[in-house]
Amino acid sequence: MNRLTSHTSALRASMQACRHDIHRHPELAFEEQRTAARVAELLDEFGLEVHTGIGNTGVVGVLTKGSSERMLGLRADMDALGIQEQNPFEYRSVHDGKMHACGHDGHTAMLLGAAQYLAANGNFDGSVVFIFQPAEEHGEGARSMIADGLFERFPVDAVYAIHNFPSLETGKFAVRAGSIMAAEDNFEITIDGVGHHAAMPHLGKDAIVIGAEIVNAMQTLVSRSLDPLDSAVVSFTEFVTNGTVNVVPGQVVLRGDTRSLTTQVQEHIETTMERIVAGICAAQGASYEFSYRHNFIPTVNTPAEAEIAARVAATVVGADNVVGDSRPVMTSEDFGYMLQARPGAYLLLGNGVDGIGGCSLHNPAYDFNDDILCIGADFWVTLVESQLAAI
Ligand SMILES: [Zn+2]
Ligand SMILES: [Zn+2]
Structure with a gap:
């Protein structure tokens, strides 16, 4: 040079x-x-x-x-x-x-x-x-x-x-x-259903299916709810259950990481994510805890x-x-x-x-x-x- x-x-x-x-x-x-x-x-x-x-x-x-x-x-x-x-x-x-x-x-x-x-x-x-x-x-x-x-x-x-x-x-x-680097947030979602025998699903509330539904539904958070000209990433990085091979789990913990370039998008992700979790858990009769931690603001x-x-x-x-x-x-x-x-x-x-x-x-x-x-x-x-x- x-x-x-x-x-x-x-x-x-x-x-x-x-x-x-x-x-x-x-x-x-x-x-x-x-x-x-x-x-x-x-x-x-x-x-x-x-x-x-x-x-x-x-x-x-x-x-x-x-x-x-x-x-x-x-x-x-x-x-x-x-x-x-x-x-x-x-x-x-x-x-x-x-x-x-x-x-x-x-x-x-x-x-x-x-x-x-x-x-x-x-x-x-x-x-x-x-x-x-x-x-x-x-x-x-x-x-x-x-x-x-x-x-x-x-x-x-x-x-x-x-x-x-x-x-x-x-x-x-x-x-x-303007924004040159993204905000980073971490989230944790705990879903409480009812664990049960793998052969008798009607007796419990399957937390793993509810967790999977949440992971899938969250794929629309960026693609369907954000302005296409805004940027964000929502990544699930952990899916932890208390089930075993013949026991359907009563609890699932989902963790992950989100990135966004503005505080407006950061807030949008947080509120939309909780709304999706609350809606799916209500529909399925499960309860949940949701925590969302801001680690980095945008640069x-x-x-x-x-x-x-x-x-x-x-x-x-x-x-x-x-x-x-x-x-x-x-x-x-x-x-x-x-x-x-x-x-x-x-x-x-x-x-x-x-x-x-x-x-x-x-x-x-x-x-x-x-x-x-x-x-x-x-x-x-x-x-x-x-x-x-x-x-
Ligand atoms: Zn570094
Ligand atoms: Zn560095």
């Missing part, structure tokens, strides 16, 4: 070493003690004002130049996943059953690289708030930092985040105004900041390598909670299409592509120097 800007190329080796060190020592949600300590130590070394223990293991570094009150937030995530790594390389995880399979090691390293560059050479007027959050994978880290006063203590005007993205060519950026980019992000990305990698109206994806991201509190944008940065860079996220063979460290760091530097340019 023909790079237009390269501020941080001299930092490539140190960012890569930092990334490999974090990769080797993955830590799960809210256990990021070692990673947070390393981040805090480096920020301090670079000369930033460091705040630790925000929202549990979150770290914030503040870098101020000049006298402007303007304040920009840049966010990286630090947590790993409970997956057994299959990669053979020397920096593979030393902790069984844990690995950086989502590239948060890379996000952390490239934001640290940007902090190092901006502290030493940055030309801007204002404050940059470097946010290193815990527990993204469970959707709790952003909320815990916000609940701990993140934006009262550091009232940023806007906040941005980058996530690497396999299947997008190495170093390309994708962004869009919604504000139009002005999405446009700024696309413009900055084009300065770094050229307009041909930026998709400004990217399709949203139905996975979820807890940066949505930061975007609920502040204007901002979430961008995808191509991790590559072929080879290891193309391996999907949350896969035991996944690895962050070191070739995009400088691209991500350059994006951060260019964003800061353009948004906080001396007036």
Whole structure:
């Protein structure tokens, strides 16, 4: 790729070493003690004002130049996943059953690289708030930092985040105004009928047939009750009965996962789902319990900041390598909670299409592509120097 800007190329080796060190020592949600300590130590070394223990293991570094009150937030995530790594390389995880399979090691390293560059050479007027959050994978880290006063203590005007993205060519950026990632909810439906002998169905109330009817009826939730121009996914992932080979179950528990791109669709799914369950159970004379839990809200980019992000990305990698109206994806991201509190944008940065860079996220063979460290760091530097340019 023909790079237009390269501020941080001299930092490539140190960012890569930092990334490999974090990769080797993955830590799960809210256990990021070692990673947070390393981040805090480096920020301090670079000369930033460091705040630790925000929202549990979150770290914030503040870098101020000049006298402007303007304040920009840049966010990286630090947590790993409970997956057994299959990669053979020397920096593979030393902790069984844990690995950086989502590239948060890379996000952390490239934001640290940007902090190092901006502290030493940055030309801007204002404050940059470097946010290193815990527990993204469970959707709790952003909320815990916000609940701990993140934006009262550091009232940023806007906040941005980058996530690497396999299947997008190495170093390309994708962004869009509006929803870029989906809400994720989980549901549980317990159906209580009456268990009975498999040979005497008339004496009971078959919970398995009612459960099957509910699963089938729910296939119309998206196809028949949603505006075709809206997007949603309803997936049943568990169907658990208390029956055995010659006993029809009296109870069935159904669990699953839904995705949606707007809070309106999210609410529509919840209320429609319960109505279908209630109707079928009433018709069949069974009772039910229904619970529906919101895990992630949609990640919604504000139009002005999405446009700024696309413009900055084009300065770094050229307009041909930026998709400004990217399709949203139905996975979820807890940066949505930061975007609920502040204007901002979430961008995808191509991790590559072929080879290891193309391996999907949350896969035991996944690895962050070191070739995009400088691209991500350059994006951060260019964003800061353009948004906080001396007036
Ligand atoms: Zn992930
Ligand atoms: Zn991730």
